[in-house]
Amino acid sequence: MARILVIDDHDTLREGMTVTLTRAGHAVSAARSGAEGLAAYKKSPFELVVTDLKMDGMDGIAVTRALKQADANAVVLVVTAFGTIETAVQAMQEGASDFITKPFAPDVLRAKVDKGLELSATRRQVEKLTARTAAHDADAALTHGSLVGDSEPVRKLLAQARKAAATDATVLVRGESGTGKELVARMLHQESPRKDGPFVVVHCAALAETLLESELFGHERGAFTGAVKRKLGRFELADGGTLFLDEVGEIPASVQTKLLRVLQERELQRVGGEETLKVDVRVVSATHRDLQAEVKAGRFREDLYYRLHIVPLQLPPLRERPEDLPLLARHFVAKHGPRVNRRVTGMDDGALRALTRHAWPGNVRELENCIEQALVFAEGDVLTEADLPSHLTGGAARLDAGLPVPHGDRPLPDILEDLERQLIARAYDKAGGVKTETARLLGIKTSALYYKLEKYGFLPKGERPEEG
Structure with a gap:
């Protein structure tokens, strides 16, 4: 069922077309003048407009011109008793999709309307696809x-x-x-x-x-x-x-x-x-x-x-899944490397340890931005700690500096876990990755250290403690 507007100041023809199209299963509205029809269309666009050419006041040519100004996709069928080439050409120049010459049989009107509705559906689909494409392009960025x-x-x-x-x-x-x-x-x-x-x-x-x-x-x-x-x-x-x-x-x-x-x-x-x-x-x-x-x-x-x-x-948040951090970091190197710095193919352990010391209040998006920035300034074929942004390697990230101030309003257990992870990362770095020395610096048992290293993603799960 399509919504169709019939505009004609001749009662008999208007009513006849309305009845014919209603019987064909369409929702038909009727207007007694061009101005009335234009106002109805502006309130709620129709899929097709059928308008008489010769009307008092605003004629069919003026109606067609105004409709196309209001809606470039409007489909207009002009009814005329003056079936000359000049009239048809003028109507088409103003934007009419077709015309029909009086008198006409109901079957002819239905055929013309069906053709016009096909064109209307095509135009609406193109309009929707164009808008979707524009929206997708804007969102992708x-x-x-x-x-x-x-x-x-x-x-x-x-x-x-x-x-x-x-x-x-x-x-x-x-x-x-x-x-x-x-x-x-x-x-x-x-x-x-x-x-x-x-x-x-x-x-x-x-x-x-x-x-x-x-x-x-x-x-x-x-x-x-x-x-x-x-x-x-x-x-x-x-x-x-x-x-x-x-x-x-x-x-x-x-x-x-x-x-x-x-x-x-x-x-x-x-x-x-x-x-x-x-x-x-x-x-x-x-x-x-x-x-x-x-x-x-x-x-x-x-x-x-x-x-x-x-x-x-x-x-x-990223701080609750630190074991994913190395995987994410390498993913972003692979993602942005070909575009930003083709020489870089990976990261060294020092850079990864530096990343684990950060609280990542901006989560994965912050990590991605940091990796992309590091790629811009990297000189070698792997990212090192020296390539990372200064807020990751300087100030609060240094071993001899104080602990960083926690970001945001977070539960105390979350804050304490962050601080514990950073302390372990610093001791592990200072000990050169030697677990027994790391445990000694922290004042805890080696078995407890292994548990915490697994918990915070420094080691794969199941690695056995060192002997002796």
């Missing part, structure tokens, strides 16, 4: 890192994510900034039944309230100052696929209300429009905030929270 790791927290997360991917459930990905929330969202899409559909991203924290609403739901031409043409929203672009709402905790209250309606009803209206659009979208959202605390503080709607929080996935 904001994607960082890669979900790499073999630690227990990562294996557990991936197992949960794969189970969630097989369903159509709404997922909330939680984690600190830089942990790879978008990468998990992309994995959920790629391993889901929707993998052949679009994956569309909205970076909620990067947009002002008015822009975010337009970005999510789209807008009609003239909806606000600067809205010079219709814009399809990200929900429409994600139809049949997955919509990723990054930093959903930053969405303002007014937009939260509209988002809740879309999640509940699976339908929306563009800003400034009246047409209700159905959408088939799986929503995956992410946040670094504690949304339950935001709900208690009155900054986030409780009903929206429960709509988003069907399947929660928690990403571990």
Whole structure:
């Protein structure tokens, strides 16, 4: 069923066309003048407009010209009793897709309308694909890192994510900034039944309230100052696929209300429009905030929270999976080396030990940035400690310096574990990797040291303590 607008100031012809097209299964609206029809189209665009050429006031040529100015994709069929070449050419020059000469049989009208609707569907699909491509190109520039790791927290997360991917459930990905929330969202899409559909991203924290609403739901031409043409929203672009709402905790209250309606009803209206659009979208959202605390503080709607929080996935920060750090570091050398510094093929042990001494408040994203920076300045074919950024090798990272100040508001056990790991790393470095000497410097038994070295990723699991 298509939405069709019939414009004619002759009652008999208008009503006849309306009846014919309604019987053909279309939703038909009728207007008695060109101005009335144009106003109806601007409120809610139609898939096809059938307009008489000769009308009082605004004639069919003027209607066609105005419709094409309002919507470049408008498909217009002009009805004329003056079937001359000049009239047809003028109508086509103004943007009409076809014309039909009076009198005509119902079958001829239906055939012309079917042809026009095929053209309309093609134009809308091209518009959607073009918008999706532009959105994808913009989003690709904001994607960082890669979900790499073999630690227990990562294996557990991936197992949960794969189970969630097989369903159509709404997922909330939680984690600190830089942990790879978008990468998990992309994995959920790629391993889901929707993998052949679009994956569309909205970076909620990067947009002002008015822009975010337009970005999510789209807008009609003239909806606000600067809205010079219709814009399809990200929900429409994600139809049949997955919509990723990054930093959903930053969405303002007014937009939260509209988002809740879309999640509940699976339908929306563009800003400034009246047409209700159905959408088939799986929503995956992410946040670094504690949304339950935001709900208690009155900054986030409780009903929206429960709509988003069907399947929660928690990403571990890098400090909770230090055994993944060498794997990640080498991955980023391989990823950026060919582009930044082709000579570099790896990292030495000194550089890896220096990396383990850092708390990584920026998580995997910070690590990737540091590796890329080191590649820029590296002189040899492997990265050394001297190639790393100064904040990793100087000041608090030196053995004779004080411990670094912990970053962020974190539980005391987490802070103490960080400090213990850094102390062990410094002693291990000072002892040249000799375990018995490392244990002596720390004042602990060698067996206890092995446990801690395994725990913090300095050694592979299962390595036996030294004898003697």
